[in-house]
Amino acid sequence: MGAVHGVCYGMVGDNLPSRGDVVRLCKSRNILAMRIYNPDQEALAALRGSGIGVTLDVGGVDEVRRLAADASYAASWVRSNVQAYYPDVIIRYVVVGNEIPAADASPILLPAIRNVNAALSAAGLGSSIKASTAVQFDVFTNSFPPSSGVFAQPYMADVARLLASTGAPLLVNVYPYFAYRDNPRDIQLNYATFQPGATVRDDGNGLVYTNLFDAMVDVVYAALEKAGAPGVRVVVSESGWPSAGGFAATVENARRYNQGLIDNVVTGTPRRPTAAIETYLFAMFNENSKPGDATEKNFGLFYPNMQPVYPVTFPN
Numbered sequence: 001m002g003a004v005h006g007v008c009y010g011m012v013g014d015n016l017p018s019r020g021d022v023v024r025l026c027k028s029r030n031i032l033a034m035r036i037y038n039p040d041q042e043a044l045a046a047l048r049g050s051g052i053g054v055t056l057d058v059g060g061v062d063e064v065r066r067l068a069a070d071a072s073y074a075a076s077w078v079r080s081n082v083q084a085y086y087p088d089v090i091i092r093y094v095v096v097g098n099e100i101p102a103a104d105a106s107p108i109l110l111p112a113i114r115n116v117n118a119a120l121s122a123a124g125l126g127s128s129i130k131a132s133t134a135v136q137f138d139v140f141t142n143s144f145p146p147s148s149g150v151f152a153q154p155y156m157a158d159v160a161r162l163l164a165s166t167g168a169p170l171l172v173n174v175y176p177y178f179a180y181r182d183n184p185r186d187i188q189l190n191y192a193t194f195q196p197g198a199t200v201r202d203d204g205n206g207l208v209y210t211n212l213f214d215a216m217v218d219v220v221y222a223a224l225e226k227a228g229a230p231g232v233r234v235v236v237s238e239s240g241w242p243s244a245g246g247f248a249a250t251v252e253n254a255r256r257y258n259q260g261l262i263d264n265v266v267t268g269t270p271r272r273p274t275a276a277i278e279t280y281l282f283a284m285f286n287e288n289s290k291p292g293d294a295t296e297k298n299f300g301l302f303y304p305n306m307q308p309v310y311p312v313t314f315p316n
Contacts, residue, residue: 003266003276005032012286015304019046039081048088057095059259064097074115086284090241099136106155134237147204149219157227163231171237176212186280207270218271240282245294255310
């Protein structure tokens with residue numbers, strides 16, 4: 001399949017537009033896919049008939065625990081949040097947990113994905129909708145050079161093999177911004193923001209990288225191969241760059257990164273040059289209630305009044 005360009009529709013703000021207005025904004029901007037972080041009924045209702053593909057998170061770690069512990073709960077969850085809307089809402093993936101810390105994830109992730117898979121299959125949706133999980137980059141280790149990448153914890157190799165058996169992708173949140181912010185001495189800004197003039201060679205296999213995003217995605221492919229799951233597709237379930245609030249967080253860097261990302265993922269990576277990468281930009285809006293670092297409130301492509309923070313073009 002070609003590259004799918006989506007956005008992450010977070011709702012951690014007190015001044016955001018209505019769900020219907022958000023769906024209309026996406027359609028007007030040619031944004032044909034969306035990730036939502038819980039089964040928000042208003043958002044799902046607004047997405048009916050929109051033609052927008054949806055990546056649907058189950059919610060937080062407590063919800064993942066419930067799904068892991070109780071197959072009948074997983075069946076009722078799928079009934080209420082998937083069957084009630086599909087196919088009017090084009091749900092593509094159910095995301096069982098977002099960036100769950102290893103200590104929490106290890107005992108619950110595999111059974112939760114299995115129970116959701118079983119519920120989807122029992123509903124006759126197993127071939128249309130895939131259950132997976134979204135991981136942050138700390139589940140990988142030995143990330144330089146990319147060819148040495150490997151899962152840091154054994155449970156992730158088990159998850160990878162489960163995904164291989166069901167035909168589901170692994171969802172990964174990939175942030176060159178944080179890698180650059182934490183190590184600007186060794187990483188060039190132009191390499192992190194898809195600008196020309198930087199190349200990095202992988203001495204393990206001789207591949208040459210012109211941007212950090214491709215190198216990070218190839219760490220994922222290397223880890224999947226080492227886990228015995230080379231056929232698992234990678235979906236980038238979050239990626240973005242903040243436009244304010246911290247180190248290198250400027251409108252111009254954010255624009256360069258996000259437009260570069262949109263343009264880059266159609267071609268694949270040096271390790272998988274023919275595999276376009278389905279990618280979700282984080283985030284739709286600047287979210288004023290997000291906790292943590294000031295940059296967290298400034299990842300949006302749009303202000304809450306739906307005006308663009310900077311111009312970004314989504315291809316037809």
